[in-house]
Amino acid sequence: MTEKEELESMCKRRGYIWQSSEIYGGEAGFYDYGHLGSQLLDNWKREWKNYFLSLDDNYHLIQTPNIHPYRVLDASGHVDHFSDVMVRCEQCGSSFRGDHLIEEETGESAEWMDKEEIGGKIKELGLSCPDCGGPFSDPEDFNMMFGLDLGPTGEKKGFLRPETAQSVYINFRREFRALRKKMPLGLATIGSAFRNEISPRQGVFRMREFRQAEMQIFFVPEIHEEIFEERYEMIKDTKVKVKRVDQDEAVEIKLGEIEDLPPFYLYHLGKMYEFYTKVMGLSFEEVRFRELSEDEKAFYNKIHFDLEIDLDTLGGWEEISGLHYRSDYDLKQHQEESNTKLSIPTEEGRKIPHVIELSFGVDRNVWALLDRGFKNGDRTWLDLPVKLTPRQVAVFPLVRKDGLPEKSRDIYESLNRDFRAHWEKSGSIGKRYARNDEVGTRYCVTVDYDTMEDDSVTIRDIETTEQIRVPVNDLTMILRRLIEREKSFEQYMEEQD
Ligand SMILES: [Zn+2]
Incomplete structure (x- = not known):
């Protein structure tokens, strides 16, 4: 058995995690956590809350529904843009993500390509169906949200949320007032998100229902930058491993030596690194930040690094969380669509707050703990930090x-x-x-x-x-x-x- 199969076998036999609806043959993209997995999941959430909510006395947790009405996700851009390019086999009917077919062939990311580019590339590479060798249809955009009818008559539409972030943005105004207009304001939430993946094949790394833990920090750069600068000064000698867009390899560097990124971003980058080494018990070498290129990142993300961990079971560096500077995009969109003022009063007039988002895939983090902890040499044992182990x-x-x-x-x-x-x-x-x-x-x-x-x-x-x-x-x-x-x-x- 491969390392991956050994770990999956242990997870099933001992009560960590397995494919959902197992007695009906299982359903791709859904997983159940057993008595040990569920405990590990809970412990991870608790340590995450302890660590990130304590970064500032104005960082708080909120809880919200899994369903959004249509307008929320229309404003955020998900209705129009939250899609993957799908190709279908004309012979056997199997569906595939076009970018994944290209990536498997070339080894290079194709996530940024639109459907015309993907169609062209598939022809150029001469790709055919991996299942039966049949020809592909023309690529089409497939929206990954699960749509819903709200109520019995079906005239109101909604969606299972594809991310937890919007739940927080639509509550900014209420919490800003409830917390007496104190800024910066951090609102965290941990909850499920849903994506109708075209062909989920990467275990818990590509699920149709998954969990996110996210902290959205609202601030006005020109006013609150100083607060973060002071905190950054305290940790700027912290070493991190970072792979920039123009570098082939990640390099070890002090935060203070990265001169082209703002202190509010570097401070949170350092704190995320510390969470992985101190709380999750990973070694410095096992963790890195990778900067995304212009092609890879969403247009509203001004700065975007993924935190990656070198995972045996997935064959290399995989994204398990990310740090995104989203500017004022989100609140602007919701202000426009809802006709509700989301700007805040400042000495320099009304300003729409910007957002820096610390985003974590909970299932991916839990899997990373199992992957890194699983020792299968002379003796089999699982090295989980004592605060996290079930x-x-x-x-x-x-x-x-x-x-x-x-x-x-x-x-x-x-x-x-x-x-x-x-x-x-x-x-x-x-x-x-x-x-x-x-x-x-x-x-x-x-x-x-x-x-x-x-x-x-x-x-x-x-x-x-x-x-x-x-x-x-x-x-x-x-x-x-x-x-x-x-x-x-x-x-x-x-x-x-
Ligand atoms: Zn086929």
């Missing part, structure tokens, strides 16, 4: 007799109040360790015959498989110190020697 600690009895199961159950119940704990007694101790290694249980506590004598247990560390022996009374304190990184497992081991 199981922080498991408790077992060495054998299933002589009161050991009952004792281990008591310990589990006391730990379960403070940690994400798990208890099991089936199978041999070796098999329990192996199962827990595979799903990323950070620490395993074992109750043995010595426990019954001196009330001590062993704690085993997933990474090294080394063990320490500790009094049951100190267990909660020791686990807390390990989780909070106040003390390392190695330090405890040294103390025992």
Whole structure:
């Protein structure tokens, strides 16, 4: 099996993630999270909120519906422009994204091409249907939004939202007033988005229903730039890895050395990098920002870098989040369509706020954690940060007799109040360790015959498989110190020697 197949197999067998409607043969582009996957998803969202909402005391979370009325997405441009170029096989009827067919052949991005260009290129390359070899129809634009009738008579139209961003823009005015007109204002939301992908084939990287976590920061550049400049000054020695449009490779560079981007952008770039290295536990080398070319980026994005991670299961660098300076485009569009004033009063007259958007694909981030964490060498184990892993600690009895199961159950119940704990007694101790290694249980506590004598247990560390022996009374304190990184497992081991 390939690395990808091994990880997918583990995710299914152990309860992380699998294709939805499995017993009916599965449906492309939809995935279910099982008991472990769902917990990992929740933990990621919590850490994301903790980190990004704490960047400023005027950054807040809102929650909104998944359905927008027609006018919202007409104003945003999605009704007219949110489409991919589709080609159909005239022989077998299969549909494909035209740009993907070209990319597979040439290895170069074709996302920017319109349908005429794609049609020309397909002819030039002599491409035919990958499924049956048949000829293609002329390319057509296919709008990826799922349309809906609102109400019983069907005269009101709506859509499942294709992104969470518009939900925030249409609430700017209300929150700006509710928060006493304080700026900059950050509004975050985490929720589902829906895209009727033509042929979703990249697992959780191209889903028809997926989750986004986004922070939209509203500010007026000439007035609020200073606030961000001060913050930028504090972190401008931070190193990041960046691949500019004119570079073949990503280079390591200090934020302060990037002279052509504004401080408000660089500050958030640095903070996003820090989230990946400090919270998600990735190494500096595994993360990079890639600047998008004029052809690749949306016309309203003045500056656009994708954050990419090098993923084994997808064969290289893949976008998992992005930082977009969208200027005043969004509020301008909604002001016009809604006939509602979205400008704000300033000393220099009324101004329409600009937006910098920190956008994260939640499913992609969760998959990146699984991909980077999955170790499949001499031993299979999952290296998830202890704050994120669904199981922080498991408790077992060495054998299933002589009161050991009952004792281990008591310990589990006391730990379960403070940690994400798990208890099991089936199978041999070796098999329990192996199962827990595979799903990323950070620490395993074992109750043995010595426990019954001196009330001590062993704690085993997933990474090294080394063990320490500790009094049951100190267990909660020791686990807390390990989780909070106040003390390392190695330090405890040294103390025992
Ligand atoms: Zn065909």
